[in-house]
Amino acid sequence: MVDTYYKAMNWNKLEDVVDKATWEKLTSQFWLDTRIPLSNDMDDWRTLSKLEQTVVGHVFGGLTLLDTLQSQDGIEAMLKDTRTQAETAVFNNIQFMESVHAKSYSSIFSTLNTAEEIEEIFDWTDHNEYLQKKAETVNNIYQNGTPLQKKVASVFLESFLFYSGFYTPLYYLGNNKLANVAEIIKLIIRDESVHGTYIGYKFQLGFNELSDDKKEEMQDWMYDLLYELYDNEEKYTNELYKGTNWTEEVMTFLRYNANKALMNLGQSPLFPDGNAEDVNPIVMNGISTGTTNHDFFSQVGNGYLMGQVEAMKDSDYDIGLNDDSSNENNGGELFNKIRKLK
Structure with missing residues (x-):
């Protein structure tokens, strides 16, 4: 018998059922920006003031940078620390979709903006003090942190x-504007919901x-990082x-999602006003509305291809793993939760 040099991936014999549940969820909701008719938003775009157009451009520039960071460095860093072969496959899927997310914003730019405006957006993105600080803080952890610290940084990035x-495209969607742009954002949010839940679960394992001492040390580090990121995010938002x-x-919306990020990591919420009822109801309505079904013959929307995009519920983040629970039982619980994510 020859010694095993390289082990084949056997999806029929899994170490963690959550890996398969996540893979199936992510592949079932696969999408591409080219299927969304962004040009249909041009009439809405022309009704926005110059200030509003600038804000939208800078918003998407910032999101492009974060998705670029996640696709080029973040997932690559976590791939070095996977626990199972199937987990590696899931991270490969996540990495590709982060690249799809980053590319989607350029599709928005090429539809709504002039060449000069696009140049300004990327110049602003590449030189904004607080945006660059955000990227540097997270990437330093990706490059130098422990496996658990990398997962915390990733969940904070994607869920917070x-x-x-x-906020911006969801606000406009709630006001019946830029519906197709918002479709892309809702598809991205749907992906990020699964990413944050899955990586948070792997962190919890x-x-x-x-040990109890190491847990306390990790929690102190985690909350210190959140305070640092929140302080910078407040300046960036202003x-x-x-x-x-x-x-x-x-900022209220950010506190709501910071609490969600902590829940993904199995930790206690931090902000007392970080509840759904504290968030602008127009934005919450935008995040929870199903996707638009476009004309099947002339233009295909994600409502036709992928079904409904729905908001994460508080219970979707309630995946805390008890110390005395078996891995199998915990995996089965999260398996069902991931399958329910829309």
Whole structure:
């Protein structure tokens, strides 16, 4: 018998059922930006003031940078620390979709903006102090952190930091504007919901293997990081939305999603006003509305291809793993939760 040099992936004999559940969920909701008729939003775009158009452009520039970071460095860093072969496959899927997300914003730019405006957007993105600080803080952890620290940084990025940008298209959707742009954002949010839940689950598996002292040390580090990121995000949000009256509402939305990120990691919420009822109901309505079904013959929308995009419920994040529970039981519980994510 020859010794095994390289092990074939056997999806019929899994170490963690959550890997398969996540793979099936992610592949079932596959999408591409080229199937969304963004040009249908041009009439809405022309009704926005110059300030509003600038805010939208900078919002999507910032989101492009974060998705680029996640696709080029974040997932690559976590791939070095996977627990199972199937987990590696799931991360490969996540990495590809993060590239799809980043590319989608360029599709929006090429539809709505002139070449000069696009140049300005990327110049602003590449030189904004607080946006670059955000990327540097997270990437330093990807490059130098422990496996658990990398997962915390990733969950904070996907479940919290993106939402200063997501607020804008959801706000316009709630006001019946830029519906096709919002379709792309809702598809991205749907992906990020699964990414955050899955990576948070993998964090919890490792966290529960720590001693009590190491758990406390990790929690202190985690909350310190959240405070650091929140402080920078407040400055970023103030600059991003300068000239509008949205800043406070965006910060409330951020606190809501920061609590969601902590729930993904199995930790206690931090912000007392981080509840759904504290968020602008127009934005919450936008995030929970099903996708638009476009004309099947002339234009195909994601409502036709992928079904409904729905909001995450508080219970979807309630996946805390008990120290005395078996891996199998925990996996079965999250298997059902991931299958329910829309």
